[in-house]
Amino acid sequence: MGRITARRRVTRIRRDAEPTQRADTLAVEEPLEIRVGGERLTVTMRTPGHDFELVAGYLVSEGAITAGADYSTARYCAGTDADGANTYNVVDVTLAPHVPPLDPGLVRHNAVTSACGICGKDSIDSVHTASTHPPASDPLVVDVDTVLGLPDRLRAEQELFDKTGGLHAAALFDAEGELLVSREDVGRHNAVDKVIGWAVLADRLPLSGTVLQVSGRASFELVQKAAMAGIPILCAVSAPSSLAADLADELGITLVGFSRGDSMVIYTRPDRITTAVAAERHPLYS
Numbered sequence: 001m002g003r004i005t006a007r008r009r010v011t012r013i014r015r016d017a018e019p020t021q022r023a024d025t026l027a028v029e030e031p032l033e034i035r036v037g038g039e040r041l042t043v044t045m046r047t048p049g050h051d052f053e054l055v056a057g058y059l060v061s062e063g064a065i066t067a068g069a070d071y072s073t074a075r076y077c078a079g080t081d082a083d084g085a086n087t088y089n090v091v092d093v094t095l096a097p098h099v100p101p102l103d104p105g106l107v108r109h110n111a112v113t114s115a116c117g118i119c120g121k122d123s124i125d126s127v128h129t130a131s132t133h134p135p136a137s138d139p140l141v142v143d144v145d146t147v148l149g150l151p152d153r154l155r156a157e158q159e160l161f162d163k164t165g166g167l168h169a170a171a172l173f174d175a176e177g178e179l180l181v182s183r184e185d186v187g188r189h190n191a192v193d194k195v196i197g198w199a200v201l202a203d204r205l206p207l208s209g210t211v212l213q214v215s216g217r218a219s220f221e222l223v224q225k226a227a228m229a230g231i232p233i234l235c236a237v238s239a240p241s242s243l244a245a246d247l248a249d250e251l252g253i254t255l256v257g258f259s260r261g262d263s264m265v266i267y268t269r270p271d272r273i274t275t276a277v278a279a280e281r282h283p284l285y286s
Contacts, residue, residue: 003028004049005163027166029186034058035077035092036102047160047167047185048088051076053197054185055091060196060205061189061225062106063129065099068203072096133206133230136252140209140232144264144275146177150213151237151259157182158215169215170195172207172231180210188216189225196229206230218257223247233272235259240267 010024030048034041034055046054052074059065077090154171161167161184170191171182183194192214199205211233212226218240224247226234234248235256245267248255254269266273 004047004160025163027160027164027186030087030089033090035090036064037094038092039102041102041107044187044190046187046190050183050194050197051088051091053183053194053201054190055093055197056200057193057195057197057225057229059093059095060200061129061193061228063131063228064102064106065095065200066132067205068200070096070099071200129224129228131227131230131251133208133228134251135208135227135230135232138208138230138232138252138272140175140211141272141274142175142177142211142233144273146173146175147211147233147235147256147273148259148262148264149177150211150235151215153177153179154182154213154215158184160184161215167191171213172199173211173213175209175211177211188214188219189221191215192222192225196225199229208232211235213259217241218244218255220244220247223251223253223255226253227251235264 006026006028007023008026009021011019011021013019027047029045031043032046032051032054033043055074056071065071072094074091074093076086076088077092078086150173154169157171158167158169161169167184167186168188168191169182169184172180172195174180181195181198183191185191185194192212199207207229210231212231213235214222215237217238218234218236220241220243223234223244233254237259238257240255240257245255248268252269254272255267256264257267258265
């Protein structure tokens with residue numbers, strides 16, 4: 001398996017001080033080629049580790065599969081470096097016999113960078129993928145204190161971030177705030193795909209009654225990934241984009257931003273987050 005961190009000698013400069021040299025730890029970023037039935041589907045830039053989960057989650061996000069039973073096997077293929085060693089950067093997935101052939105529109109024509117989860121799609125319409133697990137009717141209600149505690153819970157799981165300062169993270173929690181799974185990656189969309197892929201391999205789709213907490217901002221693609229997995233609440237420590245809020249509103253997802261310390265901003269479906277005080281004072285919580 002490829003390394004997830006790398007060491008590099010760096011020069012550090014401070015004001016009014018002599019430059020110093022030391023070893024620094026960097027997050028590894030390597031390409032992963034995803035194949036289905038031997039045919040190339042896409043290449044994404046990711047942090048090595050939990051690759052089979054990443055691939056499974058990606059296939060859910062793209063609408064290629066909808067349940068653990070759709071995902072049969074996965075294996076690393078021969079991809080070699082200059083010394084002839086396997087890079088473990090090519091994964092080939094075999095889907096279950098009942099899964100129809102993949103839509104040619106799913107094939108990405110360009111590599112997907114760690115900053116973009118929808119790059120390479122060839123039309124605006126192909127960006128919108130319908131979910132078989134629509135979250136709008138999910139009756140989940142979570143206490144505000146539970147939601148506000150999730151960023152710290154996620155931060156405590158970010159071991160690689162502590163070493164490198166260069167990784168995003170995503171975690172899945174149940175209604176009581178119990179951690180189900182957390183993953184890190186150089187790409188925020190990859191971290192979410194790894195979380196969803198964990199659920200695929202554990203045959204836990206749809207992820208109704210759960211909360212997805214992410215370490216950065218909430219983008220359109222993260223809302224879409226949550227919807228494809230049936231996740232009713234998406235929380236971020238930073239801001240959402242306007243398109244993310246619009247999509248969350250359309251799909252009935254509770255979208256939370258700026259969840260830090262003692263406050264948060266709820267952009268859509270506030271009825272899923274409640275407190276005893278709120279229930280007494282505001283009709284929308286009753």
